[in-house]
Amino acid sequence: xxxxxxxxxxxxxxxxxxxxxxxxxxxxxxxxxxxxxxxxxxxxxxxxxxxxxxxxxxxxxxxxxxxxxxxxxxxxxxxxxxxxxxxxxxxxxxxxxxxxxxxxxxxxxxxxxx
Amino acid sequence: xxxxxxxxxxxxxxxxxxxxxxxxxxxxxxxxxxxxxxxxxxxxxxxxxxxxxxxxxxxxxxxxxxxxxxxxxxxxxxxxxxxxxxxxxxxxxxxxxxxxxxxxxxxxxxxx
Numbered sequence: 001x002x003x004x005x006x007x008x009x010x011x012x013x014x015x016x017x018x019x020x021x022x023x024x025x026x027x028x029x030x031x032x033x034x035x036x037x038x039x040x041x042x043x044x045x046x047x048x049x050x051x052x053x054x055x056x057x058x059x060x061x062x063x064x065x066x067x068x069x070x071x072x073x074x075x076x077x078x079x080x081x082x083x084x085x086x087x088x089x090x091x092x093x094x095x096x097x098x099x100x101x102x103x104x105x106x107x108x109x110x111x112x113x114x
Numbered sequence: 115x116x117x118x119x120x121x122x123x124x125x126x127x128x129x130x131x132x133x134x135x136x137x138x139x140x141x142x143x144x145x146x147x148x149x150x151x152x153x154x155x156x157x158x159x160x161x162x163x164x165x166x167x168x169x170x171x172x173x174x175x176x177x178x179x180x181x182x183x184x185x186x187x188x189x190x191x192x193x194x195x196x197x198x199x200x201x202x203x204x205x206x207x208x209x210x211x212x213x214x215x216x217x218x219x220x221x222x223x224x225x226x
Contacts, residue, residue, distance in 0.1 A: 036217075043219045044204065046214050046215075046216075049214060090157065101159055101162065102147075102159070102215060103159075104149075104157040104158075106154060106155060107156050
């Protein structure tokens with residue numbers, strides 16, 4: 001079975017600063033990896049995903065993530081935070097095969113200080 | 115396309131009452147799922163369906179029933195509500211299981 005670890009529950013950055021949200025996964029087979037964002041009182045929206053191919057994945061709103069198999073990581077980054085980035089971010093993993101369900105991490109709340 | 119729609123947006127129940135949370139999608143997606151979101155727990159899979167007539171249990175299925183009579187609809191039934199079922203419920207759909215899931219806006223349920 002696969003699993004996702006998102007260390008910490010809250011990250012605070014200043015506007016214009018680098019955003020780094022960490023995600024580590026566990027999977028016995030090659031994973032599909034996703035980052036979702038949830039704005040207050042809304043559903044989840046896909047930021048980006050990795051399936052196969054290029055390990056650096058670019059998403060919406062200037063976010064990107066790099067799949068590092070050796071580190072079993074899929075950290076989310078953005079060079080310069082904007083106030084509108086304040087939200088909750090979820091990393092998720094799924095695998096092909098009999099257990100191909102999406103498993104979410106517990107989420108990280110990002111605050112952006114003016 | 116409306117995408118994934120959920121009704122109601124908010125609901126308050128008393129312990130022991132029953133109700134159905136509605137979910138519909140107009141994208142002709144085969145795969146649909148129900149999650150509950152609780153503070154500090156992320157999203158946990160309740161039930162899912164890989165097509166009309168086929169459903170299966172997720173991580174936290176107890177107290178919930180589902181059926182999938184059409185591709186478009188995937189209702190979630192609470193037969194006898196309990197305070198532990200107070201949560202925000204999200205429905206999602208995708209073309210297949212290992213694909214981008216599209217989420218509805220959620221239903222906030224409170225059980226007193």
